[in-house]
Every structure is written in structure tokens, then in C-alpha cells.
Amino acid sequence: MDLRVNDLQCVPYGMDHWHINDIRLASFSGRGLVFSAVNPFVFVGPETLRLHQLRYHFAGLAGANSGEKTSDLILRSLHALCSPWDGPSRLFLTVYFQEIEQRLAQDQALHEAARRLSGLYHWQDWLFSAPAALPRAHLFAPDFGPAKPVSENDFVQVAMALRIKGRFIAVLTEASAPTPKAARQKRSRLEAQDIEVLQLDSTGGTAAIIRLVDRIVEAEGSSFWQADPIPQGPFAPNTLSI
Numbered sequence: 001m002d003l004r005v006n007d008l009q010c011v012p013y014g015m016d017h018w019h020i021n022d023i024r025l026a027s028f029s030g031r032g033l034v035f036s037a038v039n040p041f042v043f044v045g046p047e048t049l050r051l052h053q054l055r056y057h058f059a060g061l062a063g064a065n066s067g068e069k070t071s072d073l074i075l076r077s078l079h080a081l082c083s084p085w086d087g088p089s090r091l092f093l094t095v096y097f098q099e100i101e102q103r104l105a106q107d108q109a110l111h112e113a114a115r116r117l118s119g120l121y122h123w124q125d126w127l128f129s130a131p132a133a134l135p136r137a138h139l140f141a142p143d144f145g146p147a148k149p150v151s152e153n154d155f156v157q158v159a160m161a162l163r164i165k166g167r168f169i170a171v172l173t174e175a176s177a178p179t180p181k182a183a184r185q186k187r188s189r190l191e192a193q194d195i196e197v198l199q200l201d202s203t204g205g206t207a208a209i210i211r212l213v214d215r216i217v218e219a220e221g222s223s224f225w226q227a228d229p230i231p232q233g234p235f236a237p238n239t240l241s242i
Contacts, residue, residue, distance in 0.1 A: 007045050007046050008043045008044070008045050009043070009044050009045075009140055010023060010041060010042075010043055010140075011041060011042050011043075011044055011134060011137055011138065011139065011161065011163075012037075012039060012040070012041045012137070012138045012155070013040050013041065013042070013081065013134040013135060013136055013137040013138065013161070014039060014040040014081035014134075014135055014136055015039050015040075015081075015136060016083065016136065016157065017152075018039055018138065018152055019152055020150065020151055020152050022037045022038055022039060023035060023036075023037040023041055024036065024037065040054075040055065040057065040081065042054065042055075042134070044163040045166075046165075046166040047165070047166070048131055048163060048164050048165055048220060048224070048227065049131065049132045049134075049162070049163035049164075050128065050129050050130065050131060050132055050227070050228075050232075051074065051127070051128040051129070051130055051131070051132045051234060052128035052129065052228075052232040052233060052234045053132060054132050054134075054234070056074060056077045056234060056235065057077065069124075070234065071097060071101070071124070071127055071128075074128075074234055075093060075094065075097050078093050078133065078135055079093060079094075079135075081135040081136060082135045082136060082159075083136060083159075083175050083176075085175050086136075086159060086173055086175035086176065087202070088159070088173040088174065088175065088200055088202040089135055089136075089159045089160060089171075089173055089175065089176075091202075091206075091209060092133075092159075092160060092171065092173075092200060092209050092212070093133060093135070093160075095206055095209040095210060095213065096133055096209070096213055096216075097127070099210060099213045099217075100127060100130045100213075100217075101124065101127055103217065103222060104123055104124065104126060104127060104225065105123070107123075107222070107223070107225070109223065110123050110126060110223075110225055111123050113225075113229075117230070121230070121231050125231035126225035126228065126231045128231065128232060128233065128234045129224055129225045129227055129228045129231065129232065130220075130224055130225075131162045131163070131164050131216060131220050131224065132162065132163070133160050133161075133162055134160065134161045134162070135159070135160055136157060136158075136159070136176075137157070137158055137160065137161030137170075138152070138155040138156065138157050138158075139155060139156050139158060139161055139168055139170060139190065139193070139195060140154060140155055140193065141154070141155065141156040141189040141190050141192065141193045141195065142154035142189075143189065144192075156170075156186050156189050156190055157176060158170040158171060158172055158176055158186070158190070159171050159172055159173040159175060159176035159200070162216060164216070164219045164220045165219065165220065167194065167195070167196065167219075168190075168193075168195040168196070169195070169196045169198060169215075169216060169219065170190050170195050170196070170197050170198070171198045171199075171200055171212065172186060172187070172197060172198070172199050172200065173200045173202065174202060183199070196219075198212050198215060200212060
């Protein structure tokens with residue numbers, strides 16, 4: 001007997017190569033199902049995937065620096081999931097975190113909401129309510145052809161992926177699509193699945209990244225933090241329960 005679960009998609013990320021059998025059902029009970037894999041993955045639904053919903057892995061990272069914030073540690077863990085040759089992706093993440101924090105710093109409604117919580121939380125704690133950016137993500141975008149069992153070949157790797165209000169935004173860099181032909185092929189497959197594709201021009205520097213961040217914030221809305229009346233921390237168990 002087969003059981004179909006609607007409105008959920010699996011997104012492996014943080015590596016160049018993976019196998020569909022890497023993701024397995026580890027256990028189940030009356031409380032739900034637990035899936036596990038060696039490499040990072042996430043199930044996404046019709047809602048925005050937020051930074052606090054990811055499972056972070058800190059193995060191999062250098063020790064925390066003096067005065068390092070939680071957001072700095074999370075940023076370094078995401079940097080580690082980028083391709084070693086994809087500097088633009090690491091710069092994208094750095095600027096993304098900076099821009100999100102700057103927008104929160106200027107949001108007076110957020111500051112008032114934090115004050116109403118009697119000092120239990122600071123406005124920076126809502127940083128993790130921002131849409132999550134998934135480095136080296138593999139998005140389901142099969143070539144058209146005869147029906148067949150789904151395999152990893154039906155997924156397209158992108159430099160960065162975000163799930164916002166039930167739709168994916170994919171960011172391509174030179175490393176994720178090293179030739180114009182590769183970029184066109186990826187864009188065609190992604191757009192056929194109603195995935196918005198943004199091309200990061202690394203020659204444009206920080207300004208080019210800020211334009212992409214503007215597009216992401218526009219898709220989610222500048223008051224994205226209101227999705228979490230109380231800020232959510234970024235740490236959770238390594239296995240995913242649904």
C-alpha cells in the first residue's frame with residue numbers, strides 16, 4: 001500500500017551529490033514520523049521556510065570567537081555548506097544576514113513588540129524568522145519525458161534556494177551554472193516548475209546582492225517577523241519529525 005503526502009517537497013542541500021535513498025524513514029510512532037539522512041535536507045510545505053526551522057550542524061567549524069553572536073555561528077555553518085569555489089554564495093549569505101538585521105533595526109513596530117514582552121526578548125531575536133537560504137540546494141525540476149520513478153536526476157542544483165509563501169526562489173551564480181548554456185538549461189527546468197530564478201552577477205559586488213535581497217524581502221513582506229509573535233530559536237534536534 002502507498003500513502004501519498006500532499007503539499008510537501010523534499011529539498012536536499014549543502015552538497016553537490018546525493019542519492020534519493022540517502023533519505024529514509026528512521027522511526028514512527030503515535031507522535032509522528034522521523035526521517036534522517038547523512039546530509040542536510042528539509043521538507044517544505046505551503047508556508048515560508050524560516051531560519052529557525054533548519055537543523056544546523058557545527059561539526060568541523062572552528063571554535064566560537066569571543067563575543068560571537070548566535071547569528072554569526074549560524075552564518076558560519078551556512079558558509080560551510082557552500083561550494084569551496086563559490087565565493088559569491090558566501091558573500092550573498094553575509095550580506096543577506098546584514099541586510100535582514102538592518103531592516104529589523106529600522107522597524108519601529110518590531111521594537112514596540114519587543115518592549116511589550118517586558119525585556120524577555122530583544123529585537124535581534126527575530127532575525128531567525130527571516131526566510132531560510134539553503135546553500136547548494138537541489139530542487140525538483142524534472143525534464144519532460146515518460147513517467148518513471150523519481151531519482152536525483154530529476155532535481156536541479158542551485159547556489160541558493162528559498163521557500164517563500166509556497167513558492168521557491170532560486171539563486172544562480174557562476175559556480176552553480178558555469179556556462180551560459182548551463183544557466184539557460186537550469187533556468188528552463190526551474191521556471192517550468194514555477195520557480196523564480198535570480199542570477200547573481202558577482203561583478204556587481206554588494207550592490208547586486210542587495211538588489212536580490214530586496215526581491216526576497218518583497219516576496220515575503222518586510223514584516224516577516226510577525227509570523228512569530230514570540231521569537232523562535234534556531235536550534236533543534238538533528239532529525240526531522242513530521
